[in-house]
Amino acid sequence: xxxxxxxxxxxxxxxxxxxCRKPNASVLDDDSxxxxxxxxxxxxxxDEGSSAATGVIPALSEHDVRIHELGDKFFEQPxxxxxxxxxxGLGPIYNNSSCANCHHNDGFGxxxxxxxxxxxxxxxxIPGEDEHGGPVSAPGFGGQLQNVGLYGVQPEVHVDLxxxxxxxxxxxxxxxxxxxxxxxxxxPYIPLPANYMTSPRxxxxxxxxxxxxxxxxxxxxxxxxxTDANGDGIKGRTNYVYNPYTKQKExxxxxxxxxxxxxxxxxxxxxxxxxxxxSYVQPLKSVHGQSQFSFVPDGEKIDLADSVLNxxxxxxxxxxxxxxxNTNNETVKRGEIIFKQLNCSGCHIPTMYTGIxxxxxxxxxxxxxxxxxxxxxxxxxxxxxxxxxxxxxxxDWRTPPLWGLGMFEKNNGxxxxxxxxxxxTITEAILWHGGESQQSRDKFTQLxxxxxxxxxxxxxxx
Amino acid sequence: xxxxxxxxxAASVSLFACKKSENNSTSxxxxxxxxxxxxxxxxxxxxxTLQAKATVLNTAIATLNTSPxxxxxxAARTAxxxxxxxxxxxxxxLMGPVSDENxxxxxxxxxxxxxxLDSFTANSTSFTPTTIQNLNQALRGFHPLEFILWGQGGxxxxxxxxxxxxxxxxxxxxxxxNNITALNNSWATSGGNFQSLxxxxxxxxxxxxxxxxxxxxxxxxxxxxxxxxxGGKIFDPFTEVDSTKTESPFSHNSITDFTNNMRGxxxxxxxxxxxxxxxxxxxxxxxxxxxxxxKIKEQxxxxxxxxxxxxxxxxxxxxxxxxxxxNAMNAMNTLQATLDGDAKTYVQTYVTD
Numbered sequence: 001x002x003x004x005x006x007x008x009x010x011x012x013x014x015x016x017x018x019x020c021r022k023p024n025a026s027v028l029d030d031d032s033x034x035x036x037x038x039x040x041x042x043x044x045x046x047d048e049g050s051s052a053a054t055g056v057i058p059a060l061s062e063h064d065v066r067i068h069e070l071g072d073k074f075f076e077q078p079x080x081x082x083x084x085x086x087x088x089g090l091g092p093i094y095n096n097s098s099c100a101n102c103h104h105n106d107g108f109g110x111x112x113x114x115x116x117x118x119x120x121x122x123x124x125x126i127p128g129e130d131e132h133g134g135p136v137s138a139p140g141f142g143g144q145l146q147n148v149g150l151y152g153v154q155p156e157v158h159v160d161l162x163x164x165x166x167x168x169x170x171x172x173x174x175x176x177x178x179x180x181x182x183x184x185x186x187x188p189y190i191p192l193p194a195n196y197m198t199s200p201r202x203x204x205x206x207x208x209x210x211x212x213x214x215x216x217x218x219x220x221x222x223x224x225x226x227t228d229a230n231g232d233g234i235k236g237r238t239n240y241v242y243n244p245y246t247k248q249k250e251x252x253x254x255x256x257x258x259x260x261x262x263x264x265x266x267x268x269x270x271x272x273x274x275x276x277x278x279s280y281v282q283p284l285k286s287v288h289g290q291s292q293f294s295f296v297p298d299g300e301k302i303d304l305a306d307s308v309l310n311x312x313x314x315x316x317x318x319x320x321x322x323x324x325x326n327t328n329n330e331t332v333k334r335g336e337i338i339f340k341q342l343n344c345s346g347c348h349i350p351t352m353y354t355g356i357x358x359x360x361x362x363x364x365x366x367x368x369x370x371x372x373x374x375x376x377x378x379x380x381x382x383x384x385x386x387x388x389x390x391x392x393x394x395x396d397w398r399t400p401p402l403w404g405l406g407m408f409e410k411n412n413g414x415x416x417x418x419x420x421x422x423x424x425t426i427t428e429a430i431l432w433h434g435g436e437s438q439q440s441r442d443k444f445t446q447l448x449x450x451x452x453x454x455x456x457x458x459x460x461x462x
Numbered sequence: 463x464x465x466x467x468x469x470x471x472a473a474s475v476s477l478f479a480c481k482k483s484e485n486n487s488t489s490x491x492x493x494x495x496x497x498x499x500x501x502x503x504x505x506x507x508x509x510x511t512l513q514a515k516a517t518v519l520n521t522a523i524a525t526l527n528t529s530p531x532x533x534x535x536x537a538a539r540t541a542x543x544x545x546x547x548x549x550x551x552x553x554x555x556l557m558g559p560v561s562d563e564n565x566x567x568x569x570x571x572x573x574x575x576x577x578x579l580d581s582f583t584a585n586s587t588s589f590t591p592t593t594i595q596n597l598n599q600a601l602r603g604f605h606p607l608e609f610i611l612w613g614q615g616g617x618x619x620x621x622x623x624x625x626x627x628x629x630x631x632x633x634x635x636x637x638x639x640n641n642i643t644a645l646n647n648s649w650a651t652s653g654g655n656f657q658s659l660x661x662x663x664x665x666x667x668x669x670x671x672x673x674x675x676x677x678x679x680x681x682x683x684x685x686x687x688x689x690x691x692x693g694g695k696i697f698d699p700f701t702e703v704d705s706t707k708t709e710s711p712f713s714h715n716s717i718t719d720f721t722n723n724m725r726g727x728x729x730x731x732x733x734x735x736x737x738x739x740x741x742x743x744x745x746x747x748x749x750x751x752x753x754x755x756x757k758i759k760e761q762x763x764x765x766x767x768x769x770x771x772x773x774x775x776x777x778x779x780x781x782x783x784x785x786x787x788x789n790a791m792n793a794m795n796t797l798q799a800t801l802d803g804d805a806k807t808y809v810q811t812y813v814t815d
Contacts, residue, residue, distance in 0.1 A: 048675055049682045050557060073698065078567065078599045080575035085706050087573070090598070097598045098567075105561065116599055117564040151578050151597075152585070410669060413562030 031351075034367060039403045039462065040211055040321030041354070041366030052322040053106045053207045053404060053411045057362045060318060064360075071315025074308050075099040079275055081150050082297055089303030091276040092153045092295035093146035093287060095121045099312070102203035102274065106319055107411040111202055111421025113159040114147050119203040120420065121145070121274060122159055122183065125387060126193050132242035132249070134259075134390050135197075140190050140290060144273045145198075153295050157192070160184040161200075163422070168431055172449055176431060179422050189291070197394075199385035201256050202421040205411075208403055209254065210317035212370060213263050214354040214363045217251050223349060223373040234346045234436045236375030239398070241390045245281045256400075256419045257392035258376050267313045277303040318360070321368075322404045326461045335458025338451055342440045347399045349373045371402035371462065380434020383418065395435060406460035426459050427452075490749050491741035493673040493813045499733050499740035500555075500680055501657050507735055508552050508726070509646050515545040516642045523607075523635040527628045530620040539611050543715060545638070546604060550719045551735075553690075554726025555683040558656045558669075559648035569603035569641045572709055579606060583626040589633035591640055603641070605710070607634045612712035664815050674813040680743065681809055684727040685801040688765070691720045692794030696776075700787055705777040714775035721769045724794070728762045747808055754804050761797040768793040 038044040045055030056068045078098040082088035095118075096102050102109045102119040109119025122145040125135035137143045141156055149155040163179040170176070183200060185192060221238060228235045239252035243261045245268075252258035260266045268281035276286050283302060287293045326332050339345055348371040357364040376396040386394035397419055405426070408415035416424060423429035433441040447455065522541035526534040549570065552560070560566050578601055582589075594602055610631045612618050623631075647653030659669040663676035670676040695716070699707045709716045729735040733742030748755035768790035772779045779787055 049679050050561075051682060051686070069693070073694070078571050080573075080598065080600045081578045084575065084577055085573075088577075097600070101564070101567070101599075104564070115596075116568060151581060413559065 036327040037323040037325070038367075039324055039369045040208055041368050042362040043208070043211055043318075043320045043366060043368075044323045045320040046323045048323075048325055048407075048410075050410045051105065052407045053205060053319070055207075055320045055322075057210070057318050057320040057360075059362050060360075064314075064318065067311050067314050068318050071311035071313070074312050075103075075315055079277060082303070089277045091146075091148075091150040092292050093149045093155050094276045095144075095146055095148060095274045097275065099270070099275075103206050105411045106207050107205045107408060108203050108416065108421070109412075111161075111416050113161060120159075120161070121201055121203075122147070122157075122185075123199040123201060123387065123389075125197055127195055127197070133240075134242055135388065138193050138196050141188075141192070141196075142273075142286060142290075144286070145185070146273075146276070146286060149292070150295065153292055154187075154189045156189055157185045158187045160186060170445055170452075174449065174452075176425070176427050178428055178431060179424070181420060181422050197385075197387040199256075199387040199389070200420040202416065202419060204256075204400065205404060205408075206316050207319040208321040208370065208401065209263055209266075209319070210360065210363050211321070211354055211366060211368050212253060212372075212374065212401065213317065214357050214366075215253075215352060215374065216355040219352055219355075220251065220253075220374045224375055232343060232346055233439050234343070234377065236347065236373050236377055236399075237391065237396075239376050239389075239391045252376075252390065252392075252398075253374055255389075256397055257389040258374065258398040259389045259392065263317055264309075264313050267316060268309055271304060271309070271312075279304040279309040280306050281309065317363075320362075321370075322407045324369075324461050325406065326457075329457070329461070331454045331457045332461045333458075334451070335454035335456070335461075338447070338455045339458055342443045342447075342455075344440050345371075346440070347373050347375070347377055347437065348402055369403060369462075372399040375399060377437065378435035380438060382434045383432055385419075402459065402462050405462045426456055491745045493677050493746065493815060495741035496733075496743055496746050497660055497663055497673060497676050497680070499742070500730065501660050503733055503738040503740040504730050504735050505555055506649060506657065507738070508548065508555075508729070509642075509649060511736075512545070512548040512552055513642055513646050515541070515548045516639045519545045520635045520639045523631055526620075526623075527632050530623050530628070532620050535611065535618075535620045535623075539713070542604070542608065542611055543713070543718070546710070546715060546719060547722050549604070550722035551726030551729060553723050554687050554728070554730050555680065556686060557679050557683050558659070559654055560645055563644070563648060565641055565645040565648075567599050569638050570605070571599040571603060572605045573600065573706055573711075574605045574609050575600035576609075579609065579630075583624060583630060585626070589630045591633055591636045594630075594633045594637045595640070602634070602637060604638065605712075607631060607638070608710060608712045608715075610634075614712065616712065616714070672813075673815045674810065677743075677746075677809045677813045678806065680730060681801060681805055684730055685798050687723050687727050688794045688798035688801065691723050692791045692798065695720060695723075696787055696791050696794075699776070699780050700784070700791070703780055705780060708776050708780075711777050714777060716776035717769055717772050717779070720776075720790075721766060724762065724765050724769065728766070731758065731762065746812075747805065750812060751804075751808060754800075754808060758797070758800055758805060761793065761800055765790065765793040765797050 043057040045052060047055060056065060076098060077087055079087045079090040081090055090097055101116055110117045111120050112118040113120050123143060124138045124141050124145050125143060126138050128136045130136050135143060145156050147155045147157055147159050162182050165177045165179055168176045168178055224236045224238055226235050226237045239258040240249050241252040241259050241261055243250045243265055245265055250261035252261055254260040254266045264281060268279045271277040271279055272282035273286050278285055279302060285296055350369050350371055352368060354363055354366045354368060376392045376398050378395045379397045380395060384395040388394055417429035418432060423432060430441060430444050519541040522538040526538045575598060610627050649656045659667045660676055663670035664673040695709055699705060705711060709719050732744050733740040744755055771786045772783055774783060
């Protein structure tokens with residue numbers, strides 16, 4: 001009992017001492033007091049090479065590094081058909097056979113369907129809401145289309161992707177070409193339901209997600225402005241989504257529409273939906289209740305050992321963020337000012353702190369620069385998939401983090417941007433911004449060539 | 463990949479080192495020469511060898527298909543080992559298209575997916591390079607081909623090859639050739655021209671904005687293969703004492719694979735592939751730190767020697783020669799630590815363009 005008083009006394013002393021120093025927010029937010037390269041705080045990887053996105057967070061214990069590496073191996077391992085002595089349980093229909101085939105070098109893959117390096121998948125639903133407020137599965141197809149099958153198994157559909165190019169001219173005469181994608185579903189194994197809605201998704205980079213998972217909910221909520229009270233045209237909203245493991249509604253953080261709340265479910269659902277592998281979190285085959293289930297040799301059983309799912313989740317959670325480069329370059333600094341002047345930072349919020357995490361100190365109370373508010377925004381009709389996902393409407397998308405943006409080319413060869421990879425350059429990606437971001441996009445087009453270059457130089461330094 | 467500690471250490475050391483007054487001795491070779499000779503004397507010739515060996519394999523498989531004799535099976539096995547030798551050496555520089563475009567996993571994924579392979583070869587569907595190209599990676603490339611040529615436990619003979627095995631084998635060999643041709647094209651000036659992204663490092667290359675980046679990429683390629691062999695290819699089957707996870711279990715070629723991996727990285731370091739001489743990373747480092755250069759050379763030799771001390775197939779060695787395997791892994795870890803530590807610091811310090 002006495003101990004408690006001592007502890008309470010100490011706590012008071014700490015609080016008292018803290019109050020005496022009166023730290024004001026501006027000191028903490030003054031960038032000059034911090035190394036600008038450390039986008040992920042302690043969880044930053046100081047490497048400029050092509051494996052900059054694949055670094056484990058520094059200062060992990062030896063034991064934790066071992067778990068991380070175990071997860072890394074399963075992340076890269078192509079799975080095969082069951083029954084197999086190793087790595088069985090793929091399919092019988094799927095999108096790809098390993099995590100790394102879509103999340104190449106922990107980044108992304110190609111914006112194509114059905115190939116080994118293809119990183120695009122298609123979600124599907126019919127109008128309405130399910131019992132948790134989420135999208136209604138398409139009967140016979142589930143919530144996601146699996147467009148590849150094991151040998152002898154017919155996939156659900158074939159997806160054709162074609163682009164039409166349209167030129168855009170800047171006021172100063174510079175040109176850019178925007179690719180409008182068109183998707184067509186062909187050869188469905190059974191007729192597609194009437195009024196079906198689809199949404200293409202390009203597999204995103206997977207680094208830094210442990211930090212994003214550890215941003216306090218209160219911080220994310222503090223960014224929200226659903227009624228646009230400050231009149232800047234930007235209304236960030238939260239998405240609350242059903243967590244099938246905790247069986248609760250939780251704040252959505254991951255997925256293109258913030259439609260998943262934590263990394264465990266994100267990883268387990270990717271295993272289940274993208275690869276057909278079941279786990280303790282997602283125990284049913286993606287073909288549950290469909291005719292392709294006859295190709296599952298041993299019925300419903302758990303394909304992934306619990307420790308494998310946990311190790312892969314831990315791997316994702318402990319991937320560090322590539323450090324920024326050229327932060328002292330004058331053009332880059334000028335670009336950073338323009339980024340704020342155009343209010344890109346209204347959604348791509350530069351700086352925030354993670355919460356306390358006693359298990360992983362490198363993720364705990366870190367000052368990070370993810371350039372996202374983790375909220376959903378109306379991005380206009382040009383980008384719309386017209387398929388609602390919980391509170392996210394058909395025009396809403398979650399602000400993607402921009403950290404590591406400048407490493408995409410080095411990490412993945414040709415870089416692709418936006419939810420479906422339609423943009424091939426950062427300029428194209430900016431030009432696609434509509435809805436709440438229309439004002440910032442329009443101001444971008446009005447910039448002088450020098451200032452546009454400076455902005456891009458800044459983005460490339462992330 | 464746990465290189466981060468060293469990198470932070472290296473970064474802080476290099477900052478400190480920059481403040482020192484410049485050493486008066488000058489490099490006998492420049493970073494530009496090292497990058498240029500890496501491309502022209504190491505990477506491109508090794509890929510050219512790979513292409514030639516793959517073509518030989520394809521011909522040998524075609525011969526075996528039309529005339530399934532023991533002699534032709536032996537010839538096909540030799541051709542397979544030869545192309546593996548070339549490919550594993552090319553893994554000493556896994557950078558650019560080979561990993562960006564998945565050429566590596568598309569031809570070198572293991573373990574083989576037995577169940578589907580058996581259901582294929584019992585099935586009447588035809589195999590063309592196009593159908594094979596769309597298969598799961600565990601059914602493409604060198605290792606399914608190895609399975610057909612050797613069989614479980616090396617039990618295959620010319621007489622046991624079924625018509626479907628042969629058809630699949632022909633498709634696999636052609637798919638490997640196609641994959642390697644595409645890989646070569648991705649570096650060629652007439653194709654993807656990745657070589658120019660390296661050659662113009664620091665002079666407009668979008669991939670390598672400075673020569674330091676390109677030099678670090680070359681160094682990282684050497685380090686990565688040490689890590690892959692020491693920390694994966696040997697480590698996983700070794701720790702789990704599981705011979706179903708080894709790289710080339712049917713041909714018992716795994717130790718040769720690992721040795722060629724190390725030779726490939728050594729070729730990059732010394733720039734002496736096929737007797738060539740050129741501006742090497744070795745000379746670049748020796749100019750200001752001879753003992754570091756000697757250390758790296760010795761550690762390369764030590765790793766290759768350690769692998770040579772394994773006298774039985776890897777699949778057996780994980781049970782019976784664990785000390786030798788442990789020594790080999792230790793040698794690779796030591797080399798990797800030098801490459802990621804002192805060598806990287808050196809490059810970060812002395813490549814200033």
